[in-house]
Amino acid sequence: MQRTHKKQHHEFIRRGPGAKAFDAANWLFMLLMCAIFLYPLLNMLSISMSNQFAVLRADVTFYPKGLDLSSYKLIFENKDIWNSIMNSLFVALVGCLCSLLLTSLAAYPLAFGDFYGKKLFNFLILFTMWFNSGIIPIFLTIRQLGLHNSLWALIINAMLTAYNVVIVRSYFQSVPISIVESARMDGANDFLILFRLILPLSKPVLATVSLWIIVGHWNDYLHPMLFLANRSKYTLQLVLKELVLNAEASIHNISVTGDATTSGAAALGQQVRNGVLVVSMIPMVILYPFVQRFFISGVMLGSVKG
Amino acid sequence: MQKQTILNSPLERKRVGLRIWRNRYIYLMILPVVIYLVLLKYMPMWFLRSAFYDYKLLQGFDSKFVGFSNFTRLFNNPNLLRYIGNTLKLNLSALLILFPAPIIFAMLLGQLRSARYRKTVQTISYLPHFVSTVVLVSMITTLISPSIGSLAALAKSLGRTPVNYLSSPEYFVPINVISGFWQAVGWESVIYVAALAGIDPEMYEAARIDGANRWAQAIYITLPSLATTIILLLIMRVGRMLDINFEKVYLLQNNLNLAASEMLPTFVYKTGIEGRKWGYATAAGLFNSVISVVLVIGANYVSRRYSETSLF
Numbered sequence: 185m186q187r188t189h190k191k192q193h194h195e196f197i198r199r200g201p202g203a204k205a206f207d208a209a210n211w212l213f214m215l216l217m218c219a220i221f222l223y224p225l226l227n228m229l230s231i232s233m234s235n236q237f238a239v240l241r242a243d244v245t246f247y248p249k250g251l252d253l254s255s256y257k258l259i260f261e262n263k264d265i266w267n268s269i270m271n272s273l274f275v276a277l278v279g280c281l282c283s284l285l286l287t288s289l290a291a292y293p294l295a296f297g298d299f300y301g302k303k304l305f306n307f308l309i310l311f312t313m314w315f316n317s318g319i320i321p322i323f324l325t326i327r328q329l330g331l332h333n334s335l336w337a338l339i340i341n342a343m344l345t346a347y348n349v350v351i352v353r354s355y356f357q358s359v360p361i362s363i364v365e366s367a368r369m370d371g372a373n374d375f376l377i378l379f380r381l382i383l384p385l386s387k388p389v390l391a392t393v394s395l396w397i398i399v400g401h402w403n404d405y406l407h408p409m410l411f412l413a414n415r416s417k418y419t420l421q422l423v424l425k426e427l428v429l430n431a432e433a434s435i436h437n438i439s440v441t442g443d444a445t446t447s448g449a450a451a452l453g454q455q456v457r458n459g460v461l462v463v464s465m466i467p468m469v470i471l472y473p474f475v476q477r478f479f480i481s482g483v484m485l486g487s488v489k490g
Numbered sequence: 491m492q493k494q495t496i497l498n499s500p501l502e503r504k505r506v507g508l509r510i511w512r513n514r515y516i517y518l519m520i521l522p523v524v525i526y527l528v529l530l531k532y533m534p535m536w537f538l539r540s541a542f543y544d545y546k547l548l549q550g551f552d553s554k555f556v557g558f559s560n561f562t563r564l565f566n567n568p569n570l571l572r573y574i575g576n577t578l579k580l581n582l583s584a585l586l587i588l589f590p591a592p593i594i595f596a597m598l599l600g601q602l603r604s605a606r607y608r609k610t611v612q613t614i615s616y617l618p619h620f621v622s623t624v625v626l627v628s629m630i631t632t633l634i635s636p637s638i639g640s641l642a643a644l645a646k647s648l649g650r651t652p653v654n655y656l657s658s659p660e661y662f663v664p665i666n667v668i669s670g671f672w673q674a675v676g677w678e679s680v681i682y683v684a685a686l687a688g689i690d691p692e693m694y695e696a697a698r699i700d701g702a703n704r705w706a707q708a709i710y711i712t713l714p715s716l717a718t719t720i721i722l723l724l725i726m727r728v729g730r731m732l733d734i735n736f737e738k739v740y741l742l743q744n745n746l747n748l749a750a751s752e753m754l755p756t757f758v759y760k761t762g763i764e765g766r767k768w769g770y771a772t773a774a775g776l777f778n779s780v781i782s783v784v785l786v787i788g789a790n791y792v793s794r795r796y797s798e799t800s801l802f
Contacts, residue, residue, distance in 0.1 A: 203704060210601055217595075218614045221676065224629040225617070227640060231632070239638055290523040299513035300506075305520055312531045315783055318775030319755075320762040321534035327547070328537075329529065344526055374515035403622030405737045410763065421624045428628040429741060454638055461625050468620050476616055480680055 225465075232256070232459035239454050255455035259463055267416065268423040269463075271335055275419060276401040279339040283348070283397045284390060290349045292378045295356035296364045313346035323410050337411040338419070342401065348393050355389035356382055392478040399475060402467060420464055428457045541776050545768035553769075560773035569752070574732070577753045580739075581731050583667050589727055591675045593720060596682035597712060601704065612683070615676025623737035630669055630742070631656065656742065659750035665742065670735075681723070682716060689715045722793055729789025732782050754778045 226246050231239055235250025243249055259265055293299065294306060322341065331337035359382060367377050383390065405421040412418060418426075468475070510517075541561070544554040564570060595615070602608040621629075634641045634655045642652035655661040689712065697707050736755045743751040754774060762771025 206704065207601070207603060210598055211607070213598065214602060214607070214611045218611055220672065221614050221618055224633060224672070227633065228629055243643070245640060286523060286526060289519050293516045293520050297513065297516045299516050300510060305524070308524070308527050312527070314786060315535075316779055317534035317538055318772070318779050319759060320768060320772045320775050321537035321540070323763065324537045324540065324768070325530065325534045328533070341530065343530070344523065374519060378519070399620060405622065405624050405741075421622055424624045424628070425741070428624070429631065454632070457628070458632065461628055464625060465621070472617070472620070475620060476613065
């Protein structure tokens with residue numbers, strides 16, 4: 185502690201005017217970057233809470249103008265949106281549990297097993313990392329399995345990824361094999377060892393992978409678009425896309441013709457649309473402190489492998 | 491050689507049997523995983539066969555076998571080169587701008603004197619990474635909308651007429667790259683920030699004593715220390731030259747910017763899921779997958795050769 189303090193002091197004395205100017209410029213640059221990172225998000229939030237005339241004049245920037253929360257009332261009364269939120273929550277949470285289970289079942293034998301076929305098993309998993317069959321074969325497979333237009337299609341399709349297995353396996357391996365061996369000596373079977381010994385010791389990696397899966401499901405658009413046909417099954421991102429982007433094209437056209445009455449409706453539409461986007465990000469905001477911590481530790485786990 | 495002969499002895503067979511028996515729970519454990527892999531990962535590969543059929547959903551592989559005609563049709567498609575060209579254009583621009591950006595960002599972060607300010611900037615810079623593609627594209631369309639967008643307001647205040655960027659093909663790549671910068675620069679700097687933290691501070695100390703200013707330190711200490719990480723990530727990035735963010739390209743696409751925004755994956759989606767030409771779409775997708783695999787393996791080979799680091 186003492187030492188670093190001294191060092192900083194030393195540095196401070198040596199800073200010339202050029203260095204000071206650089207520091208100031210860097211400080212300002214980073215402030216500007218933060219503004220850039222935050223602006224689209226704040227703009228979205230502000231539009232959703234602003235008076236429609238201000239929205240129409242493109243007057244709304246960092247903060248709401250003429251506070252008007254009626255768009256949120258409309259959103260919370262909309263059954264489609266609620267239904268899709270429930271669907272997304274179901275997929276994210278159940279998907280996360282199923283995925284953790286299957287990933288652990290794949291990772292444990294790779295970490296502690298010594299069995300015939302281990303190399304083949306490892307290859308079967310890793311091969312899926314290099315070769316992706318593409319969206320059409322996956323679509324056909326899901327149909328073949330009778331999962332088309334079911335939320336389970338999303339859960340099952342994303343249950344196992346080679347990358348997650350590799351990450352979880354290498355974390356499992358930080359448990360000394362001698363502990364596993366002695367548990368086996370004591371007559372514990374491998375399931376017992378996995379669930380009672382290894383998993384409780386691997387909470388950090390399980391948290392990381394869980395968050396990956398939850399965020400992945402919550403934000404996924406491609407797979408719901410591929411697998412779901414029925415409106416009642418739609419996940420939030422599908423509803424968002426419909427509400428926000430399909431209407432967007434017509435708004436562009438409205439502005440070209442400059443039709444005042446329709447653009448009034450369009451402005452209210454804008455508030456609602458941005459409001460839905462804000463609502464869709466609430467779970468991310470709640471999870472953000474954890475997400476940030478565990479995602480970064482995940483990047484580190486990945487870079488160890490690389 | 492000797493082992494081979496021993497394996498046939500009854501004693502050895504018993505040992506093998508014992509080993510299998512001892513691992514019965516392990517086999518029970520991998521059983522669901524193997525079933526999963528076969529059904530969800532290897533069955534799609536089996537369905538790649540549909541590239542050789544005039545595949546109909548109801549008939550399955552009873553559909554008409556057409557040999558390579560889906561592939562000849564693909565290679566005779568006059569637009570194929572344009573699709574690949576569009577992908578390369580997008581990825582090259584991304585490589586030029588988005589690859590160095592996180593390195594510079596991480597180095598500048600490292601120069602911030604206040605640790606608390608640095609942490610705050612980092613936290614804010616990661617936020618865009620967690621925004622879904624649908625939300626991202628919605629924000630883009632709002633911001634650059636000629637009627638209510640902030641960019642249009644800015645243009646008007648400067649006395650210019652707002653442009654409808656999304657309907658002009660020439661803006662497709664810039665929109666992609668700028669939004670990609672917004673979404674990825676903070677997040678992708680994580681790995682460089684970690685690499686920077688691993689540099690021995692005494693090197694800087696020594697350089698300072700020798701009179702090196704911060705610019706010289708950055709050039710002669712920081713960059714060389716990051717070199718391995720940079721080269722590895724660069725090679726991997728080149729290996730993914732034909733990959734695109736399907737969701738983003740698809741959602742930003744409209745009939746007016748199609749000249750720049752149509753790429754193989756979006757073509758596959760439209761031909762198959764929307765156009766129901768399953769065989770043709772599978773052939774196009776297979777072509778894309780094969781090129782991607784070749785590029786990744788090539789990149790990995792180069793990386794193993796020159797930096798002794800490889801992904802596999």
